[in-house]
Amino acid sequence: DTGVSQDPRHKITKRGQNVTFRCDPISEHNRLYWYRQTLGQGPEFLTYFQNEAQLEKSRLLSDRFSAERPKGSFSTLEIQRTEQGDSAMYLCASSTSRDRTALAFGSGTRLTVV
Amino acid sequence: GENVGLHLPTLSVQEGDNSIINCAYSNSASDYFIWYKQESGKGPQFIIDIRSNMDKRQGQRVTVLLNKTVKHLSLQIAATQPGDSAVYFCAENRSAYGGSQGNLIFGKGTKLSVKP
Numbered sequence: 178d179t180g181v182s183q184d185p186r187h188k189i190t191k192r193g194q195n196v197t198f199r200c201d202p203i204s205e206h207n208r209l210y211w212y213r214q215t216l217g218q219g220p221e222f223l224t225y226f227q228n229e230a231q232l233e234k235s236r237l238l239s240d241r242f243s244a245e246r247p248k249g250s251f252s253t254l255e256i257q258r259t260e261q262g263d264s265a266m267y268l269c270a271s272s273t274s275r276d277r278t279a280l281a282f283g284s285g286t287r288l289t290v291v
Numbered sequence: 292g293e294n295v296g297l298h299l300p301t302l303s304v305q306e307g308d309n310s311i312i313n314c315a316y317s318n319s320a321s322d323y324f325i326w327y328k329q330e331s332g333k334g335p336q337f338i339i340d341i342r343s344n345m346d347k348r349q350g351q352r353v354t355v356l357l358n359k360t361v362k363h364l365s366l367q368i369a370a371t372q373p374g375d376s377a378v379y380f381c382a383e384n385r386s387a388y389g390g391s392q393g394n395l396i397f398g399k400g401t402k403l404s405v406k407p
Contacts (some may be wrong), residue, residue: 181334210393219380219397220335222390233391268334272393279325280393282334 181283183269189289190259197255198286201230202271209252210280212268213237220268220282226252227274259290312401314381319362323384324368325395326355330377338366338379355401363386368403376405 182201190196202209207228212220222284223242225233238244241259246252256263266287270280304310316324322343327335339350341364342358348355354367364381378400385394 187345208393217399219382219399221397222385222394225393226389233394235394268336270393278392279337279340280395281337282327284332284334 181269181281183267183283183286186187186284187287187289189291192261192290193258194258195255196259196288197253198267198269198288200252200254200269200283202250202252202269203281204250206271206273206281207249208272208274209246210270210272211252211254212270212282214266214268214285216262221233223254251266254289259288261290264290297332300399301402301404303406304371305371306371306405306407308371310366310371310375310403310405312368312381312403314364314366314398315379316362316364316383318383319329319359321383322386323392324355324357324364324385325382326353326364326375327380327382328375329380329400335380337402371403371405373405373407376403378402 184199209226211223221272222235223238224244226246229246241257244254266285268282268285270282272278272280307395325340326338328338329335339353339355341355342346352369356365380399380400382395385396
């Protein structure tokens, strides 16, 4: 396990469809984060898990978005009834619980809603 | 307000020269800053971090300087190489705004182009 793994790398979907992305963090990392990045912008925080508990959610995370981390290992991010504005790169990151630890990011899932 | 921004959106340097990328932040209570490098099609890659109790931190070919008086952060890359070409982001920990440790505020990024 050399890094954060995300699947799929690319997803093209029709507007109104549901999509689900998966993230496998670095194995010894108990914290997991989801970020969203649109073209030309920096990543924006969406949500954060410590083990299986979802401890923080951004106001960017509308009711159509849901994230889970059922066993405190991998996580899924589901977007229901996708809209064109959901098109972005969805990044997953993980870290340990040590204070002020830099996040390790995956390569992301690029979502295109047509 | 929350603002981590960059003074220069693009920077072009000659191979072998030193590069300096600047960043400003707005919350004087922010205590942790990170620089990330992002290559096309990849996620951000950690370069170096600095805590607010430090003014300077050095890594391999990189140095981060923190000036808390003017709320300014810079990344210096020595002997810039073509492989350094990427977008560089500074990020501020949002814990000073009440967020979690890993809730980072990213700037828009500076694109560094290295001419051979």
